[in-house]
Amino acid sequence: MPAATDGTVAVSSLSHTYGAESGEGTLALQDIDFSVAKGRFVSIVGPSGCGKSSLLMMLAGLRHPTSGEILCGGAPVKKPDPERIGVVFQEASLFPWLSARKNVEFPLSLRGVPQKVRTEKALHALELVGLKDFAERLPHELSGGMKQRVSIARGLVQDPQILMMDEPFAALDEQTRFSMGDELLRIWDETHKTILFVTHSLSEALYLSDEVLVMSARPGRIIDRIEVDLPRPRTFEVMSSPRFVELRERIWQQIRH
Amino acid sequence: MLRFRSIWFARLAIILAFFALWEIAPRVGLMNERLLPPLSDVIAALIGLLGSASFYPHLGTTLFQTLLAFLIAVPAGAILGILIAENRFASEVFKPLVFFIFSIPKSIFLPMFILAFGIGLTQKVAFGVFSTIFIVMMTAFAAIASVKEEHLRVARSYGASTMQVVLRVYLPSMTPVLLEAVRLAMIFNFTGILLAEMYASRRGLGNLIGTWGMSFQLDQLLAAIILISGLSIVFNETIRALELRLEHWRG
Ligand SMILES: Nc1ncnc2c1ncn2[C@@H]1O[C@H](COP(=O)(O)OP(=O)(O)OP(=O)(O)O)[C@@H](O)[C@H]1O
Ligand SMILES: [Mg+2]
Numbered sequence: 001m002p003a004a005t006d007g008t009v010a011v012s013s014l015s016h017t018y019g020a021e022s023g024e025g026t027l028a029l030q031d032i033d034f035s036v037a038k039g040r041f042v043s044i045v046g047p048s049g050c051g052k053s054s055l056l057m058m059l060a061g062l063r064h065p066t067s068g069e070i071l072c073g074g075a076p077v078k079k080p081d082p083e084r085i086g087v088v089f090q091e092a093s094l095f096p097w098l099s100a101r102k103n104v105e106f107p108l109s110l111r112g113v114p115q116k117v118r119t120e121k122a123l124h125a126l127e128l129v130g131l132k133d134f135a136e137r138l139p140h141e142l143s144g145g146m147k148q149r150v151s152i153a154r155g156l157v158q159d160p161q162i163l164m165m166d167e168p169f170a171a172l173d174e175q176t177r178f179s180m181g182d183e184l185l186r187i188w189d190e191t192h193k194t195i196l197f198v199t200h201s202l203s204e205a206l207y208l209s210d211e212v213l214v215m216s217a218r219p220g221r222i223i224d225r226i227e228v229d230l231p232r233p234r235t236f237e238v239m240s241s242p243r244f245v246e247l248r249e250r251i252w253q254q255i256r257h
Numbered sequence: 258m259l260r261f262r263s264i265w266f267a268r269l270a271i272i273l274a275f276f277a278l279w280e281i282a283p284r285v286g287l288m289n290e291r292l293l294p295p296l297s298d299v300i301a302a303l304i305g306l307l308g309s310a311s312f313y314p315h316l317g318t319t320l321f322q323t324l325l326a327f328l329i330a331v332p333a334g335a336i337l338g339i340l341i342a343e344n345r346f347a348s349e350v351f352k353p354l355v356f357f358i359f360s361i362p363k364s365i366f367l368p369m370f371i372l373a374f375g376i377g378l379t380q381k382v383a384f385g386v387f388s389t390i391f392i393v394m395m396t397a398f399a400a401i402a403s404v405k406e407e408h409l410r411v412a413r414s415y416g417a418s419t420m421q422v423v424l425r426v427y428l429p430s431m432t433p434v435l436l437e438a439v440r441l442a443m444i445f446n447f448t449g450i451l452l453a454e455m456y457a458s459r460r461g462l463g464n465l466i467g468t469w470g471m472s473f474q475l476d477q478l479l480a481a482i483i484l485i486s487g488l489s490i491v492f493n494e495t496i497r498a499l500e501l502r503l504e505h506w507r508g
Contacts, residue, residue, distance in 0.1 A: 080414050080416045082416050095411075097432075097503075106415065107416075110412075110416060110418075110421055
């Protein structure tokens with residue numbers, strides 16, 4: 001089924017209420033509609049608690065929305081499908097008892113891929129994130145940025161068409177954060193993945209993305225979609241360009257209250 | 258390195274000073290020799306014990322009972338603790354009860370165990386298990402709590418089955434804390450068995466210690482104390498060394 005491997009994402013009239021069964025629930029997401037074309041880099045920003053993580057969990061099949069439909073590559077998302085969708089979380093959620101390589105191999109080992117193939121793929125993914133030399137290190141021997149790069153390698157190891165990232169760089173310092181951003185853009189450029197990227201940082205969203213989806217405070221709705229028409233490749237200077245500042249201001253106006 | 262060496266030097270010095278004092282104090286009359294025989298006498302008694310065939314059935318009985326109680330209490334306590342911790346309702350109901358029971362000194366139940374089970378193997382093992390199982394359950398609660406939500410989420414997002422989640426996430430996450438359970442269990446368990454033997458028994462190290470105490474055979478008594486201390490320390494330190502190696506697993 002070639003459609004399922006294609007990296008488009010389409011969400012239609014998705015709503016979610018937490019605790020709906022027990023009567024008095026919290027409406028977390030309301031009427032979310034958007035679609036992302038294959039190979040695009042799209043960020044989702046919005047105030048804390050607006051439902052960004054919830055949305056991403058649903059897109060990744062980790063949680064079922066109360067209503068609405070999610071299609072990834074034309075096929076509905078019902079449960080986690082790591083060959084279609086790779087996920088990278090905020091905390092460096094590596095298993096501390098496994099080496100970097102074994103962590104990256106984890107998704108493959110769940111499916112009983114032979115050790116030789118696993119190692120090969122894991123090393124390839126680690127090479128992609130520039131950590132091949134650190135393959136046998138344990139997570140506690142790696143810096144925060146390196147750990148996050150290992151998680152990205154883990155998300156990429158099965159070569160999914162879509163990569164979902166929930167504030168992957170939030171725990172890093174500003175400088176590391178932007179160099180990780182550059183790294184991610186390089187990987188994106190090499191692999192042509194569709195990337196959905198949740199972040200708190202407006203600058204990060206604008207710096208990285210083709211498009212930014214702006215969400216309102218709870219209940220989360222999409223209140224703006226911004227085509228980021230800044231030329232690529234982007235460098236640090238782009239952040240002081242008038243267009244960047246203008247777009248940043250536009251988002252800020254919408255989420256400040 | 259210098260600090261490391263001086264620490265070891267200080268430790269060794271304290272131990273040597275302690276043994277020297279133990280040897281000299283009774284000899285020069287600083288201590289009553291009947292209450293504290295000199296170290297060399299105790300060591301001679303220890304060598305005598307280890308050389309006498311009649312000692313080994315006692316040692317064997319105690320070790321067998323300890324091992325049996327340990328093999329029952331640790332898995333049973335761990336499984337019960339995990340089942341309770343994993344179920345919201347069971348947690349609410351049973352966790353406080355386990356904490357209450359844990360706080361009661363187990364020794365006061367010893368007479369009841371004798372009434373129920375006599376003074377043979379069953380009673381010793383039952384009391385050993387009873388002394389141990391609550392600390393194992395409590396450690397199992399902590400072990401479950403040490404499993405990180407984000408690790409479970411990662412496993413699920415990569416499509417892990419329930420069995421895979423248990424084996425690949427729960428088990429390794431809990432291993433450091435479960436090792437601690439094993440270590441604490443052995444201390445509680447050994448204590449329980451020895452106490453039960455001292456209180457009422459026909460065999461075992463505890464029985465010997467009780468008899469030697471009452472008949473003022475302090476050199477034999479202290480020899481047994483050295484032996485038991487040695488066994489306990491070796492076991493404890495082995496597990497602790499394993500725990501230290503897994504230190505960073507706790508993340
Ligand atoms: N498992 C849950 N049960 C009940 N309510 C939840 C649950 N998870 C999230 N919520 C609620 O849903 C809303 C959205 O949460 P979510 O974590 O998706 O927000 P977020 O935009 O990712 O926030 P942040 O920017 O702080 O990460 C919040 O009000 C939160 O309290
Ligand atoms: Mg979030």
